[in-house]
Amino acid sequence: MIPLIVIxxxxxVGKTEVSIDLALKINGEIVSADSMQVYxxxxxxxxxxSLQERKRVPHFMIDVVTPDQEFSVAVYKKMATKIIEEIYKRNHMPIVVGGTGLYVNSIVNVMDFSSTADWKLRQQLKEQAKMYGNEYLYEKLKKVDPITYKRIHPNDIRRIIRALEVYKLTGKPISYYQEITQNRPNPEYNALMIGLTMDRQKLYKRIEExxxxxxxxxxxxxxxxxCDNGYKxxxxxxxxxGYKEIIRYLxxxxxxxxxxxxxxRDTRRYAKRQLxxxxxxxxxxxxxxxxxSCKEEITKNILELVAEKYNLR
Structure with a gap:
């Protein structure tokens, strides 16, 4: 089993600062689990x-695709899994850091819907989206899987189609499978999972700042x-x-x-959903x-857990 620290x-909340401080102390390399930093x-x-921070500690899964390219949890899992193995082979400690729950789960849990696929059905759904618009399929999803409906943006037609596909083929919503796999740890990793949080009002103040x-x-x-370079x-x-709000202003x-x-406001709500x-x-x-009192003190306490988890005392 590969040792894996997850923050x-x-x-x-300060994940970047703490993870870099930890990585410097244990010869670690960081794998981002952020669905926006891939762009x-x-x-x-x-x-x-920052570039300076990335020079101090190697970071991966950042700047992977351009904003007009499709990216999915499945692609993330495939790429990140390979990187984690390479870090381990270098005798360094892989540290997954991020706030995108699905990306984190794709690594630390058993999560595989690849065997459930119907390309003909998928094509039919794509044609319906072209004919009636994304909103038509989005409303279909609301009826069969309200949990996933709330998680997916109405423009994310690929994920909407995938969720409808899984429901039509299995009779159960994709959120059902995500829930049951959330409790099935990936046997490939000996994972130590660290969560950073703080008083809600203090966190909101940090978000606003x-x-x-x-x-x-x-x-x-x-x-x-x-926008000037064609990213609509x-x-x-x-x-x-941060992008859709400013685009409305522009x-x-x-x-x-x-x-x-x-x-x-939306960032505060997002933080609440993450927690x-x-x-x-x-x-x-x-x-x-x-x-x-400082991030070094947090790191010191995390290091004690690391030593206990991996018998480093």
Missing amino acids: VGPTA KYMDIGTAKP RVDKMIKDGLIEEIKWL NNMIAMQGL EGQCTLEEAIEILK TWFRKDKRIHWFYVDQF
Whole structure:
């Protein structure tokens, strides 16, 4: 079994800083589990580790595809699994870090729907989407799988079709399979799962400060550049947090102040959903980062768990 450290938690809680500090102390390399950081050119709005931070510690699964390319959990799992094996073969410690629950689950749990496929049915659904629009299939999904409906963006037609396909072929929604596989650990890894969290109001304050910093650092200019270079607002990548809100401002649908307030609100809601998702996994050891004086103190406590888990004392 490959030893694997996993660090999860809500956005803005400080996963990047803690994971880098930990990696430097245990000869680790970091594999991102963030569904937005896979996209090139989208740096500020996705809060990617800086180039300086990536020079200090190797990071993977960042800048993998352009915003107009499709990317899925299955592709992530395939690529990340290979990278984890390569890190281990180098006698380094693989550390998966991120807040995208499905990406994390694809690594640490048994999660495979590949045997359930019907290409003819999939093509029929694609034709229905072309004929009646994405919203038609999206409403179909709402009736058969309201849980997945809430998770998927209406423009994410590939995932909508996949969810409908699984339901039609098995009679059960894809959320059902995700739920049962969530509790089946992947036997390939000896995983130590760490969760970072903090007082809710303090987290919300950090989120708001982060959004303000993104605007100051050039988020609007980044999005203008993306739009000018052909990356349109109907692309899945451009519907990510921080992007769709500013696009509405650029298109004159709201003021900048309104866009920023909506972004802060939606990010707070996203953080709440992340915490709800990860709280279900009882393997996670939780640390309240606001109860420590510095990140080094958090790292010290994580290192004690690492030593105990992998008999390094």
